[in-house]
Amino acid sequence: MTRAKLDFVSNSSFTSSQKTELLKVDNKDLSFNLMYWELCAGGSTSREILVYGKAHHEFTYPDNEGWHKGTVPTVFSVLPVLRIKDRRPSSPFQDKELVLAEAIIIDTFLAGRFGLLGDNEWESIAIKTFHSSIHYLRERCFSFVLMVPVELRKKAREDFLDGFMKKFCEDHEYHLKANGSNGHYVGNKLSLADIHLSNVIHFFSMAPWGKMALDRFKQYESLWKVNETVEKVPEIAEWRQSALFKGLEECTVGFYSANGAPEDQPES
Structure with a gap:
């Protein structure tokens, strides 16, 4: 076609x-x-x-x-x-x-x-670098966990959470501490990287195994602080409480339910 x-x-x-x-x-x-x-x-x-x-x-x-x-x-x-x-x-x-x-x-x-790429060329490069790394965390979730045969999804999910995601969190925690653990990836102001991390964390939270994913993210204080900082931005907080956003959440949960391992499905 x-x-x-x-x-x-x-x-x-x-x-x-x-x-x-x-x-x-x-x-x-x-x-x-x-x-x-x-x-x-x-x-x-x-x-x-x-x-x-x-x-x-x-x-x-x-x-x-x-x-x-x-x-x-x-x-x-x-x-x-x-x-x-x-x-x-x-x-x-x-x-x-x-x-x-x-x-x-x-x-x-x-x-x-919209002013989310830092104050100079180096900050822009750094923010784009973090954004790229965060983006591929989600993409690897699709390729490693969701788009595999049903009988392999449980092991794939475990390998992803305890392998790739763990390494991701360790790496990002290191760099966030180097920035002062202030709730931002670069400097002391909101950036693309901050918003993207919070979005990806929220995306994982809607999986049938979302609690396991959140528990792992929360083990890294500097990383989790970024998510909390973004959630307090007034425009974003209002958006995430809107009826339109709640409808997108509902559709996402439905997508995950259709692509999770059988043991991840809620009991009827």
């Missing part, structure tokens, strides 16, 4: 220089449409950056029937996809939109737009 595609490469109708000019437009004059699944997973951090930045945004979800027929347009046949338009009535970019793909790129792009 060939999936419908969104234009990504610059061309004569919307050149790279024109796209660069659109990127210079102030945040308040842009609208952001983020399409991702009805889950708290790969699109969650970008959602929270848009909420935190008080951006003019819309969260949309693919039509399942259209997705299976290939009529939902994407860049690489995966989600998330971010579409950006100029909201100004007199905009020189009428009927034009920027399209971004890949969760890591969208996260870091939005973090730069």
Whole structure:
């Protein structure tokens, strides 16, 4: 099946220089449409950056029937996809939109737009490095634990929690202590890395084995403090209490239940 595609490469109708000019437009004059699944997973951090930045945004979800027929347009046949338009009535970019793909790129792009990449170039590099490491913790959960035959999931989950996740926590605890155990990865202000860690911890909490995962995270005081710090950010705290977010949580729990080991399923 060939999936419908969104234009990504610059061309004569919307050149790279024109796209660069659109990127210079102030945040308040842009609208952001983020399409991702009805889950708290790969699109969650970008959602929270848009909420935190008080951006003019819309969260949309693919039509399942259209997705299976290939009529939902994407860049690489995966989600998330971010579409950006100029909201100004007199905009020189009428009927034009920027399209971004890949969760890591969208996260870091939005973090730069909304002041979450530190105060200088080195801090930006450090934050992006931590973000990448955190991102792959979740991705390895998918590949190591969820996307394996049912009969292997229990052992895969145990190996993941006591192996890869343990090493991840030890490594990140070391670097967080080096930053003063102040609830942030870099410096003393909120960053992309902080928000991303909290999102991934929350994602694990919704697994059938979520309590085991949280117990392991909580063993590392500096790491857990980052999560607690993010949860207190007013915009994020309000978002996570919203009806929309609760609906995403419910869908995520359902996804996990369908992909857990039989012994992880709740008793009926």
